[in-house]
Amino acid sequence: MTLRRRLFARTNALLPGRQSLAGADVLVSGSRIERIAPARTIPSAEADETIDLDGAVLLPGFVDGHCHLELTVTGRDHHVAVHTPPYTSLTQILEQLSRARRDRPKGWLIARSSFGLQHKVHEARLPHRDELDLISPDEPLAVLAGLHVACLNTRAMSVLGLSDPTALPSWIDIDLDAAGPTGAFTEVWDRLPTHSASEVVQSLRRHSRSLFSSLGTTSLSTISTSAEDVRALHRLAKLGELPFRVRFFVHVPRTASLSEVLSWGPESGFGDDMLRFGGVKIFVDGEGATAYGEPKDDTKWSPAELERFVEAADEAGIQVLMHAVTPRAIRLACEVVRSIASRRTLAVRHRIEHGADYVDAEAIPFVAGTPVGLVATPHFVESAGSDAYDFQPLRALIDAGVDVVGASDATGTVPDGVSPMRAIGLAAGRRTAAGAPSPHRISVREGLSMFGEWAAQGVNEDHEKGSIEVGKLADFIIAGRDPLTADPEELAEIAVLSTFVAGERMTGAAR
Numbered sequence: 001m002t003l004r005r006r007l008f009a010r011t012n013a014l015l016p017g018r019q020s021l022a023g024a025d026v027l028v029s030g031s032r033i034e035r036i037a038p039a040r041t042i043p044s045a046e047a048d049e050t051i052d053l054d055g056a057v058l059l060p061g062f063v064d065g066h067c068h069l070e071l072t073v074t075g076r077d078h079h080v081a082v083h084t085p086p087y088t089s090l091t092q093i094l095e096q097l098s099r100a101r102r103d104r105p106k107g108w109l110i111a112r113s114s115f116g117l118q119h120k121v122h123e124a125r126l127p128h129r130d131e132l133d134l135i136s137p138d139e140p141l142a143v144l145a146g147l148h149v150a151c152l153n154t155r156a157m158s159v160l161g162l163s164d165p166t167a168l169p170s171w172i173d174i175d176l177d178a179a180g181p182t183g184a185f186t187e188v189w190d191r192l193p194t195h196s197a198s199e200v201v202q203s204l205r206r207h208s209r210s211l212f213s214s215l216g217t218t219s220l221s222t223i224s225t226s227a228e229d230v231r232a233l234h235r236l237a238k239l240g241e242l243p244f245r246v247r248f249f250v251h252v253p254r255t256a257s258l259s260e261v262l263s264w265g266p267e268s269g270f271g272d273d274m275l276r277f278g279g280v281k282i283f284v285d286g287e288g289a290t291a292y293g294e295p296k297d298d299t300k301w302s303p304a305e306l307e308r309f310v311e312a313a314d315e316a317g318i319q320v321l322m323h324a325v326t327p328r329a330i331r332l333a334c335e336v337v338r339s340i341a342s343r344r345t346l347a348v349r350h351r352i353e354h355g356a357d358y359v360d361a362e363a364i365p366f367v368a369g370t371p372v373g374l375v376a377t378p379h380f381v382e383s384a385g386s387d388a389y390d391f392q393p394l395r396a397l398i399d400a401g402v403d404v405v406g407a408s409d410a411t412g413t414v415p416d417g418v419s420p421m422r423a424i425g426l427a428a429g430r431r432t433a434a435g436a437p438s439p440h441r442i443s444v445r446e447g448l449s450m451f452g453e454w455a456a457q458g459v460n461e462d463h464e465k466g467s468i469e470v471g472k473l474a475d476f477i478i479a480g481r482d483p484l485t486a487d488p489e490e491l492a493e494i495a496v497l498s499t500f501v502a503g504e505r506m507t508g509a510a511r
């Protein structure tokens with residue numbers, strides 16, 4: 001028998017759909033919103049529990065369009081954190097690695113550092129293989145600078161099959177000096193070891209709430225990079241321990257080939273309210289640059305191959321998330337989707353991950369006119385130092401009619417969780433390099449949509465999530481202040497007091 005629980009909330013602001021209401025009662029029955037009524041008109045007696053918001057604000061729970069959940073939480077337990085900041089020099093980072101190696105003398109040592117590491121340390125370069133060899137002569141050692149750049153020692157190069165530069169695919173960048181490879185590579189992260197299902201379960205239990213729920217995330221799409229990751233998610237779902245709703249996307253080819261995924265059967269959306277199969281994630285290009293950030297064409301597909309792939313997935317009802325970080329790859333993904341859509345009705349709306357970050361201004365009408373979803377990660381403006389004038393043109397995209405999907409893209413290479421509220425503040429308060437308001441600024445309300453209904457729409461779940469509406473899932477947060485009346489610069493400071501999923505409190509104390 002289903003337990004019938006009712007929450008009763010008096011609130012002074014909320015967002016039913018895209019409208020703001022000053023003062024309302026929300027009645028939750030079981031896992032869904034049953035009724036929304038004017039403030040203080042639903043009798044307390046109708047509810048088993050009443051939450052009086054007492055000046056706090058009820059908002060829809062955040063939907064994170066794209067992150068690497070398993071990688072982020074296992075990184076916390078198994079990798080060494082050497083982010084910049086707090087680190088400011090390679091000397092400090094290498095000392096930290098030496099200590100970690102002494103504590104853990106055998107096996108892989110993997111360190112997480114920040115995107116653009118070479119710009120953030122005094123030495124203005126990446127760690128060299130010789131330095132890493134001194135720390136770890138016999139066992140593999142890798143320092144990730146962001147996800148797509150890895151600095152390896154000699155042993156790691158050989159374990160990962162990277163010792164022979166002539167045997168590598170063209171999209172992998174190998175940094176060289178007079179003596180040979182410096183150990184810096186792009187596009188090798190998917191060769192690094194992953195974790196067992198029980199390790200992933202443990203890390204999810206330890207860190208899911210602090211890194212995601214406590215920031216207000218109630219639903220997320222994750223890129224699972226192994227079958228063990230998927231098993232871990234399923235185990236926690238069976239135990240009722242997932243603190244947010246998860247859609248997992250299988251990384252092709254790392255986790256499985258498309259034909260393996262197709263031979264298995266389920267379409268996107270298979271599963272239940274807490275855990276669903278999302279589809280597949282592919283990389284059309286990769287870093288789009290060398291290890292040192294020089295532009296590089298690292299496109300991994302020919303147009304014909306990509307079209308065959310997306311069409312086969314679409315015919316099977318499987319959503320394809322296409323990573324593309326260069327205007328060239330974004331255009332290629334659009335052309336492929338247009339070509340398929342010209343022949344048949346698409347079964348699924350496919351997406352371009354980072355499409356809204358790296359789209360060219362001139363390409364906006366073409367991209368906006370393509371039946372494809374576009375994803376943006378607002379904190380890149382800060383964490384990737386991408387304050388270039390034409391980067392992430394959210395204002396123009398939204399004006400062109402694109403419902404941009406908001407994503408944290410959490411990988412563990414940005415320390416601590418990446419807060420959607422902060423991301424919205426960054427997009428709404430964006431400034432030019434000279435400090436003036438950026439022409440790419442969006443409103444806070446649009447930012448809330450990016451991490452709400454638009455992100456839900458990005459995985460065909462907007463009928464269930466993304467706003468506080470009758471019949472939708474009772475996923476919401478109680479915030480200390482109304483972001484709609486705050487300055488964008490203040491959003492990062494707004495406390496998420498509690499996070500509710502299916503009407504149940506996942507984090508925060510009872511009020």
Ligand SMILES: [Zn+2]
Pocket residue numbers: 066067068223409
């Ligand atoms: Zn990502």
